[in-house]
Amino acid sequence: MKKIFSLAAGTATLLGVVMAGNAMANTTLENIREKGHLQCGVTSGLPGFSQPDDKGNWTGIDVDTCRAVAAAIFGDASKAQFTPLTAKERFTALQSGEIDMLSRNTTWTLTRDASLGLNFAGVNYYDGQGFLVSRELGVSDATELDGATACIQAGTTTELNMADYFRTHGMEFNALVFDTSEQTVQGFAAGRCDVLTSDRSQLAALRSKLTDPNSAVILPTIISKEPLGPVVRQGDDQWFNIVKWTLFTQVNAEELGITSANVDEMKSSDNPSIQRLLGTDGDMGEKLGLSADFGYNIIKEVGNYGEMYNRNVGPGTPLDLERGLNALWTEGGIMYAPPVR
Numbered sequence: 001m002k003k004i005f006s007l008a009a010g011t012a013t014l015l016g017v018v019m020a021g022n023a024m025a026n027t028t029l030e031n032i033r034e035k036g037h038l039q040c041g042v043t044s045g046l047p048g049f050s051q052p053d054d055k056g057n058w059t060g061i062d063v064d065t066c067r068a069v070a071a072a073i074f075g076d077a078s079k080a081q082f083t084p085l086t087a088k089e090r091f092t093a094l095q096s097g098e099i100d101m102l103s104r105n106t107t108w109t110l111t112r113d114a115s116l117g118l119n120f121a122g123v124n125y126y127d128g129q130g131f132l133v134s135r136e137l138g139v140s141d142a143t144e145l146d147g148a149t150a151c152i153q154a155g156t157t158t159e160l161n162m163a164d165y166f167r168t169h170g171m172e173f174n175a176l177v178f179d180t181s182e183q184t185v186q187g188f189a190a191g192r193c194d195v196l197t198s199d200r201s202q203l204a205a206l207r208s209k210l211t212d213p214n215s216a217v218i219l220p221t222i223i224s225k226e227p228l229g230p231v232v233r234q235g236d237d238q239w240f241n242i243v244k245w246t247l248f249t250q251v252n253a254e255e256l257g258i259t260s261a262n263v264d265e266m267k268s269s270d271n272p273s274i275q276r277l278l279g280t281d282g283d284m285g286e287k288l289g290l291s292a293d294f295g296y297n298i299i300k301e302v303g304n305y306g307e308m309y310n311r312n313v314g315p316g317t318p319l320d321l322e323r324g325l326n327a328l329w330t331e332g333g334i335m336y337a338p339p340v341r
Contacts, residue, residue: 028232028239029073029289032100037079040066041099044084044180047205048313048321049105049125058082062103064308065124065230069101069246071301072294086180087155091116094233101243102231105202107157112231121243123229124305126325126334128222129161130200132207135217137194142221146171151184151193153177157226158197165223185209188216199226201313201321208318242288249295251337252277253304255328260303263296277340284340295340305335 032038042050042062050060063082070080083099094102095117106112107127108120133139142165152159154177166173176193178184185206188196196206200218207213230247232240253259256274258266267278275281278299279292286292302308309326313319327333 028100028236029242032073037081038066038070038073038101039081039083039099040069041083041085041090041093041102041104042066043104044086044182046105046181046202047208048201048317048319049205050082050084050103052082052084059312061124061308061312062105062230064302064312065103065247066101068250068298068302068308069230069243071297072242072246072249072290075291075293075297075301077301087153088179090155091118091231094118094231097233100232100239105199105228106231107199108227108229109157117234118231119234119240121230121232121240122247123227124247125201125228127199127201127226127228129158129197129224129226130203130222131219132188132196132198132203132216133194133219135215139219142219142223143169143171145173145195147173148194149174149176149192151176151178151187151196153181153184153198154179156198157224158199161224162197181206182209199228201228201319204313204319204321238289242290245288245340246298247305248337249277249298249340250302250305250308251328251335252340253295253299254306255330255337258299258304259307260299260301263299267296273340282341 026034042058045051048060050058050062052058066080067077071077083093085093085104090102090104090106093099108123112118113120131142131145139145150162150173152175159175162173176187178187181202184196187193189210196203200222203218207216210216230243232243256277258274266274267280269275272281276284278296279285279294285294288294309323313321323333325334327335329336
């Protein structure tokens with residue numbers, strides 16, 4: 001009996017130590033403030049979404065999503081630092097605490113939402129999987145790809161989507177799998193595969209890396225839904241809300257006509273929705289554990305959603321992507337955010 005009692009007492013003591021340690025643990029926001037920057041996981045290089053220049057400066061939609069969160073916390077978008085990750089590395093890096101958030105053209109799925117201990121904090125790009133082929137192949141539709149060899153990036157949803165599509169249409173394919181998107185496009189350029197399959201936005205980015213981008217065409221077929229967005233660890237609702245409402249603030253700002261150019265002028269607006277978003281009225285920032293002007297800082301430092309889209313992937317950029325589904329719901333798209341109230 002003594003041994004049993006001793007074991008039970010020891011277990012209780014250990015449990016008490018663990019619980020005390022958990023109670024003393026900092027929140028994600030506290031840890032970020034303490035170290036003085038936000039650590040964000042991004043791709044190892046994808047034009048329009050996250051890519052460093054020759055001086056190490058990162059740009060892209062996913063990068064701007066991180067910069068907007070840094071602006072919400074510090075009032076300074078430059079407080080975001082970036083960790084390049086492959087598709088296979090991304091979730092482990094977030095789970096382990098190596099990064100504070102993941103913003104890496106990552107598709108929101110049930111399995112990822114329910115079994116990895118992670119939460120998707122919204123959608124910053126609505127996409128769908130497609131196919132990139134050489135013009136010389138003479139293919140105009142995905143149903144003509146029976147027996148094709150496909151270049152695919154490991155650790156993504158693309159191979160399963162392609163398998164579902166080909167099985168449904170009674171076709172077969174051979175998969176040639178690479179670790180990174182850079183290796184994937186190199187394999188395609190070298191003629192190792194007939195088709196490169198990925199999200200259509202990524203296909204546009206990878207095509208821009210070809211010696212002659214016009215030598216390849218993206219087929220019109222879309223075989224999946226790919227809602228891409230930022231991801232955080234489960235268990236910290238405050239942090240989840242901060243990342244989520246940073247993105248919502250950018251979408252609402254575009255709808256309200258607030259831009260990085262006019263945000264100072266908008267601070268004197270008598271529109272209650274604008275006042276709440278910019279922090280001139282109400283306690284929206286306090287509810288999140290942020291300053292009252294967190295919304296103002298996001299827009300001043302990074303801009304609204306439309307500005308973020310247009311400078312990275314919109315018309316006039318190498319990707320030249322129309323807004324499509326990513327237009328505001330008031331403009332024929334499905335980009336929609338809950339109200340700041």
